[in-house]
Amino acid sequence: MPEEKKKKLAMVIFSGDMDKLFAAFSIATGAAASNMDVTMFFTFWGLRALKKKKRSGKSFLGRLLGLFYGGDISRSSPSKMSFGGIGRWMFKKMMKAKNVPTLAELRQAAIDLGVKFIGCQMSMQVMEIPKDTMIDEVNQCVGVASFIEQAQQADVTLFV
Amino acid sequence: MPEEKKKKLAMVIFSGDMDKLFAAFSIATGAAASNMDVTMFFTFWGLRALKKKKRSGKSFLGRLLGLFYGGDISRSSPSKMSFGGIGRWMFKKMMKAKNVPTLAELRQAAIDLGVKFIGCQMSMQVMEIPKDTMIDEVNQCVGVASFIEQAQQADVTLFV
């Protein structure tokens, strides 16, 4: 009984901006709902999307980075019109008014639909984000070679 | 008589920055001129590229958004060196000196070459951009599922 092969989507999530994460999770959940096999590879600022709660690294620079960029997914700001937090508040408000799900809700939908979350090991080391500070649904923390392997087999590849 | 299948390019245009839009439309027109079937899915800030003229939403936040981001394609600023409009002026000047087409001209070339423009319905709702404020060449305003469908069949996919 030959099973039709699922189409595959592989995304690099480099950005931690609210609006870009929103686009990324919308595409990921949309694809998973259309019966695609979806893998998201989170690297650099994108790792914020996987964090459990505010936490900083241990070195001085790690703590400095945490100060400005330590929050979880709900603390992300839009890439434009950030205005020191006003942009975030404004977009949340506009989205709520239109009954659009929050980022955390979209992420949960992705999990429920079987989207695979992979963390970039090297970024986690450089930015001092240990695995135990990330949500439990992170499937694995691996090097870029693992992403390449996924991407080679994918029908759609995107860098966000 | 078997016709050779056209290669397909599907792009997400998330950015509304002058320089990124320039790159996006250059790739789109280049691909269409090379006989590819091209679809551009405009979402978030990218929707600016499809607007007819300056216009704001109706709610207070919609009007605020319009104040800072309400212009059409000719009002986009580069992602770097924006300097409150100086960057835009400077790039326009440098491009003109080298006989490079403007963004509006590039968009028209894309239309003439048969590039399909699709607007992201959810972003249009959140950002309060009704369809009648967009250029007539916008083929349809649809959800992310329609983009996924296009992307699955595409040979090249890009997120700009």
Added chain:
Amino acid sequence: MPEEKKKKLAMVIFSGDMDKLFAAFSIATGAAASNMDVTMFFTFWGLRALKKKKRSGKSFLGRLLGLFYGGDISRSSPSKMSFGGIGRWMFKKMMKAKNVPTLAELRQAAIDLGVKFIGCQMSMQVMEIPKDTMIDEVNQCVGVASFIEQAQQADVTLFV
């Protein structure tokens, strides 16, 4: 004796940000090390990654652009937390502490692994960056049509 066809990766490098270039070269070297055929098409700000040394254009605006954006790959700043150079210093420091290669080292690794570097002719003209100011390993400076040709044959395509 049929040789298996190499998988192909085609990237547009639009960004000149330190962190994005880092991601781009990591993916490129990772892919080349996995025996993929890799082409990087550098355009706009991304051209900085190929410059030999600080140099500005000849026109007044070209010189102004050089003043703010004239440095080579080692002068790139991260896309977030730039803080007038502090971000660059901080990331270099954090990466060094974790024995992560520098951007210049990553670029050299890409060259050694046979990654092809292509410069976007139109951007070079607009931004007044002549070929002789770029590193010798730039294979060719061509129009967007050449990139389209590469991308059509590619298994993975990314816009960074």
